[in-house]
Amino acid sequence: MDLTFTPEEEAFRAEVRTFLAEKMPTRLSDKIRKGQHLTKAEHEEWHALLNARGWLANHWPVEWGGTGWTVMQRFIFETETALANAPRVLPFGLSMIGPVLLKYGSEEQKRHWLPRILDGSDWWCQGYSEPGAGSDLASLKTSAVRDGDHYVVNGQKTWTTLAQHANMMFCLVRTNSDGKKQDGISFLLIDMATPGIEVRPIKLLSGDHEVNEVFFTDVRVPVENLVGEENRGWTYAKYLLTYERTNIAGVGASMAAFGELVEIARTQRRNGRPLAEDPQFAARLARLEIDLENMKTTNLRVLVAAGEGAAPVAESSMLKIRGTEIRQSIDDLMRRAAGTHARPWIPESFEGGWNGEPVGPEWAGPVATHYFNDRKLSIFGGSNEVQREIITKAILEL
């Protein structure tokens, strides 16, 4: 056993840190640190900065703009960017439709769409969930009927993250209702400007607007926007579950957030002593730290196995479950640390440019909002219940 990073990996870490120090605008990292919302332009700015360095699509094949990094290098990159409060790279283009096109797209589709992901021409959103198809995604009903050179799409998608910014959607549609439900699904690329598409915001309990409903009424999609074969879409959709899920635990982001929590526990005083010395809070903090430390090693074990060619499906599910639980626990302790100051709710303070006076310590402003908003972590991307099903079947064979 050797749990140390190699000198090459440490050199790489230094290279990433140098890049972040030199190129990342503090304007962006300040917003992330304060828990403020990034604008569309700010997301695009960060993507462009990474793209200029050649690191945006770091997990893609080199010939399509990837870096050839090992899984460990990718992990180091994810961790260092999170620790530096860099914006996250949005997954919809880079980690979702990109890999599907690389594996199943036609040469023409790859040549057309992949460069546009890199240069920011397209903002993709994911058309998977429907009101009646959540955990049971394969029961989706949005239909696509062939009409000459087009598919005519009717139906509704929901929980579509950041669709308000998107100009393209990759969408699962039903092209056949006979037989097994998984066998009648196709994978379409839909221009969001097509007539018949309506995007309606869904307001979350935290007041945030991140997700949307998308309605399709006789939306005509050119047949060349079909990915792969008709009725084979379920295979492509599932491919995402096995691809690039090794960072799903969000260990880097949790390490950054945990560091902030420790700092708060040191400085926030409660009944005349720092929270870190309050026995109840200290116990909560210690349990969380232990879990996070264990998670780091679990994640590294999965990474090393993946680097040796394993396809970690059920292991990814473990990382997803515990990774999201850890993140939610950090949010939970942050709100507990805020005491009475968890309740004040000033939505305008979550936007850049707000210069108001915080109520209580500045860090307390968004903690309850984050706590409630991050309940989504155990629901989306395959709920933690679905992940447990995968573990039950794939590892435990029950």
Place this chain on the structure above:
Amino acid sequence: MDFSLGDDRQMLVDSLRRFLADKLPFAQRKTAAFEGSGWSRDVWGQLAELGAISALFDESVGGFGGSPFDVGVVFGELGRAIATGPWLSALQAGHVLAAAGRTDDLAALIDGSQVVGYAEEEADTWFDPAGIQTRATATATGWVLDGAKTVVSCAGTVDRLVVVARGDSGLSTFLVDRGATGMTVRDYLVIDGGSAGDVTFAATPAVLVGEAGGAGPVIETARALGLVALAWEGVAVMDVLRDQTLDYLRTRKQFGIPIGKFQALQHRMATLALEIEQARSAAINAADRFLGTRVERERAVSAAKATIGKAGSLVAEEAIQMHGGIGMTWELALSHYAKRLVMIGHELGDEDHHLARYIDLGHELADSDA
């Protein structure tokens, strides 16, 4: 032994429930809680007419109830409707006024004509009055206050405030009218609906309520009453979340069957039901022990708050999780009940605070037995 509410109390419960279902259905509540002042003075006045405030106080001071169980059922019904407004303040401020024999001021609070807020918490007090720093000074023309209070419920819209401040002889309580000299209020919404505010005093004239320096035991009892209220409110919110989640488990179908048929979810729901019944017992215990010795009372209210805090975050989180994405939405009442339940944990001390307090009070009990 009898765990029924009794006829009078049941009548109060029924009339409050009917009124709130009619006048403050969720659509109205959502609007009232997040617009303007964050609460409806109109609904407040009508609830006062129905006896919701008089039920909180003893007949000897002009009320119509005043037992901790009366307090419990009123807050239970407010919780069932997640009604916003300075209810907890009215309870605590009213107790202070009653203890000082200020029956005229209390009468105006009870009939709804004067809404009285309660300002005890400060940025660094962490629910322990030992940390209160707002100063009270006796001058030739009367008392003046200097200092700052934080997250004071409905601070910008109440007519007057009962303020806890420290003078040379210890803690005292004062009445301060809205708009008093040197008083500023910064208002904001709170995440569970309703509003609060930070209040500052600079040589603000104030009227002493009760004995100078003698407020300690009074504000402790007021807080204990508040904890009974929050415990009963919390249980009512949990009941609603349980019922809404059960409805969802019975009607939401995935994989061709209601998701409530999945054993994994059934067992989690069973755990919630158990925790809620334990919380209900804690709330009953808190009301029951209220008339015992100080240590008995305080241990029971801290036990209840610790129980409600632990059960509350579990029930809120599980109710959202079992609903999936829809449980995350503003449109659904469920998420607002979940927010209220978690934020009850942030009023009058959280689970950890009260667990520690329960332990400390246990030492006191052991010492007094020895």
